[in-house]
Amino acid sequence: MTIEKNQDDNVLKRLLHSQMIIPIAALLALVVFNLIADPLFFAISMGQDSSGNPVLSGQLVSILNNGSELAILAIGMTLVTAATGGQDISVGATIAVAGSAMLAVLCGGNMRPEVVTTPFILAFLVGVLVAMLCGAFNGVMVAVFKVQPMVATLILYTAGRSIAAWINNNALPIIPTESGFGVFGGFIPGIPIPTPVFIAIACIVVIFLVLKFTSLGLYVQSVGINERAARLNGLNPTFIKWLTFVILGVCVAVAALIKVSRISTINYQTIAADIEMDAILAVALGGNALSGGKFNMGSSILGAYVIQFLTTTLYKFNVASAALPAYKAVVVIALVVLSAPIVRNKLSALWKKIRSPKQAEVEVAK
């Protein structure tokens, strides 16, 4: 009996001390709020789309669906943050560039193709290549030329959307529905779960395998914690920093595929607008230090879904348009302050104080 109880205690303790507690607590708060306000929030039903295929629908499905791009971006952003102690603010713009490149390949110069003959995989690979090039450019600026990451990525942040427009001569390519390109952002016929959910799961599985079976995580953290020490131990900080930007590039390409597939076209100015801020926020919400060093990948990914949960909750409760950013800001401020190391230390000290009389009682009883 007592042993079991101790183990429970340990699990609880470990959880309380782990970074995961912040996004988990935020998630629980949102869940409880929605349960009280409207339990139907969690209802999931089976329906049919306009082609008669079965689809699952409900707010939870929408959250998992719409949070996919952010979760994928959070993976790359976490690595960049950990290695360089800075953030990439060009991810929204490079999504526009990669998405534009994909559509250019698919359309082959004709903005309104009747049929798409190019294989989707080819378009995707070109998009990956373009996004990796953008990432490599950012990486060179940061790793080789030692430019502040936010300043270095400001270049593509400013120029990216114009480059995206230039790729397609400022025209708007539209992929016909019949081509089936919509599956990446929609549903695979016959499968009721949205495809982006599968894509996000695949990305998460891949990164966890990479972190488990390679030294990438260790190297990234070493470089982030102390670059000189890492070099003295035989690591190449320049390469590792550069590599994290290239990995983020791959994440950007996957997110771009989902984004352009969702509406089978692109708007260079509005696609993935402000998504860089949400991606950085996901990393911060995950309790990761934005100054680099140690990181917790699962925590960042959970942070991404928390942000989507918040967005969907705000839409659900029809918050006035003008007030929407204010609500979001308040929640974000609360979360970020709670996850700040100073506040956390204070809170855990307070927790100990509350716990200690009880603990004393237990000792006495023994």
Added chain:
Amino acid sequence: MISRRNFLKGAGLAGGTLALVGCGGGGTDAATDGDTGSDSGELISVGIINNDPNESGYRTANDKDMKETFTEENGFAAEFAYSMKNEEQIASAQQFIQNGVKYLLVSAADTAGWDTPLKDAQDAGTQTILFDRVVDADPSLYVAAVVSDMDAEGQTAVDWLTDQALPEYNIIHIQGVMGSAAQVGRTGALDEAVAANGWNLVVQQTADWNAETAQQITQSVIDSGQSFNVIYAENDDMAKGAVAALDAAGITHGKDGDVIIMGFDHNTWALEEVMAGRWNYDGQCNPYQASTILDIINTLESGGTVEEKTVIMEEGYADCDTITQEYIDENGI
């Protein structure tokens, strides 16, 4: 700012269901007149300051129209400057004034700060014509302003919606970037009608002109099980996003569907959606101001005076019951 209208609105405004097929046709004639009217000997110098053509399909069409109208063949030596930043535009304006251009055409990024450059222009003998957007400057500083009336665009759409005589109105209203002229005009008319007719706004939310956000907002309404029969999206992109959410949920829309789809801006692809009966309505935002400006310049060149300070662009709408391919070819951007 916009106080007078010198164009008669078409049958659509009066409440009929006729599409304005002839909308914008007059402009083409004017352009042809311009060819003969201008001096063949000397080129008229114009400095044109516009926003970045990449901004939107509207802007691309607007810029193309300007470039095609103010050509050497038409008797103009035109110089172009692009920026979405007001101060850069003002710097370009001052450069044009120094170069001694005869006419300065401005689509200002922001309404403030134009007093000084417009005064400088006047002192230097340069005549200014504002297009697309007005500025907060004394009207005596410019010859004319050729602009769209966003309030009227919203009113046209709301009048059309009223004419549908639906048994009940449950509306999803997806707004543009809050505070932009297009959002204010298009929201204002709907808000009034909702208050006056007792319509039900199921949701009123901004999607910042973003298709995916509009998709999420619509999805959220569907997920919460609320019923609706009208989607009023303040531009074509957002209407497209909302429709994507309807398709995923198997809700019918358009001509014979359960939900009426309304968009704005007249992108060619959007008009094709109307033509195909997947959307019901698309309101025009007319970017073709060049021919009207050309008329004004010709009047001034021939020694006449411009009587109307503010010229409102004629704007119509497309209805899925009456739209024709000709209309799309003529008005699509």
